[in-house]
Amino acid sequence: MMLLMQIAGDTAKQVVDTANHALTQPGVAKQDLRFGELLIAGGWVMIPLGILLVLALVMFFERYFTIKKAAKDESSLMGQVKASIIAGKLDSAIALCRNSNSPLGRMLQKGLLRIGRPIKDIEGAIENIGKLEVSKLEKNIGIIGIVAGIAPMFGFIGTIAGVIKIFHDISTTDNISMGTISGGLYQKMITSAAGLIVGIIAYVCYQTLNMMVDKVILKLETDAIEFIDLLEEPGK
Structure with a gap:
């Protein structure tokens, strides 16, 4: 044990002496590190x-x-679709959604194509398209x-x-x-x-x-809820 401690001490002293010698060597110039x-x-x-x-x-x-493209403001599309639905122009609303070429547009288009069916069916169709659009964004x-x-x-x-x-x-x-x-x-x-x-x-x-x-996702869910609420209004 004493022999091992002596060897370790001699080794450490040699390393320190070598480092001190390199640092104090008068002819050694400091070199800059390059990337x-x-x-x-x-x-x-x-x-x-x-x-x-x-x-x-x-x-x-x-x-x-x-994702930035998918996150663009679609308030104008939502307003135009809402106005077309209120006016009874379903084909016009579907055309607006198709031409938008956006996740929201595809969700609304699927919902518009299901108008006439129970609200649960429309919600399910929109939810399925929403999951598909999110999976595309997360790719x-x-x-x-x-x-x-x-x-x-x-x-x-x-x-x-x-x-x-x-x-x-x-x-x-x-x-x-x-x-x-x-x-x-x-x-x-x-x-x-x-x-x-x-x-x-x-x-x-x-x-x-x-x-x-x-x-x-939060924006799409908010717009989808607004769309479903619009369809549930009396007279729609």
């Missing part, structure tokens, strides 16, 4: 992390503009959530690979110095940071899209 060099130092793990980041961003912007959002979950895991794999590299270099060179272990430390820390950064970006994108979808 490209950091990526290379991260090793092969940076490749899947880069792919995951690009995938998350592509999915995010594609879904963002799709591929789950992929971004998966990226947010597995990116830090890839960073952890890079950490393990960095530790393995440190011990491998020590075993092959039989030398414990900052120069020997620096490569593994670079890989260990860079991949951990990169995995966390990619995971955070993907998580923010995922939650942003979910909040946008929730707002669209």
Whole structure:
């Protein structure tokens, strides 16, 4: 036990002395870290992390503009459909919904085509179309959530690979110095940071899209209730 403690103490002293010597060396100039060099130092793990980041961003912007289009104000459509129903122009109301090419328009169109049937049937038809429209909006959002979950895991794999590299270099060179272990430390820390950064970006994108979808769902439900209330008014 005493022998192991002495070896550990000598090893720690050697590492500290090597670091102090490097810091106090008069001829050593301080070098700035470059982004490209950091990526290379991260090793092969940076490749899947880069792919995951690009995938998350592509999915995010594609879904963002799709959901934003679905969330546009449809108050004018609702007003025109309501006016057509009150005036008894059912065909005109259906044409307005068909030409709108929006989730609300498709929901109202399905409800208008069911006029004459019991209100429960109309509600069921609108609800089914609403679920279909929401599923279209949520398409591929789950992929971004998966990226947010597995990116830090890839960073952890890079950490393990960095530790393995440190011990491998020590075993092959039989030398414990900052120069020997620096490569593994670079890989260990860079991949951990990169995995966390990619995971955070993907998580923010995922939650942003979910909040946008929730707002669209709330708006569609409100308009659907207004439409059903209109049909239940006396004389309709």
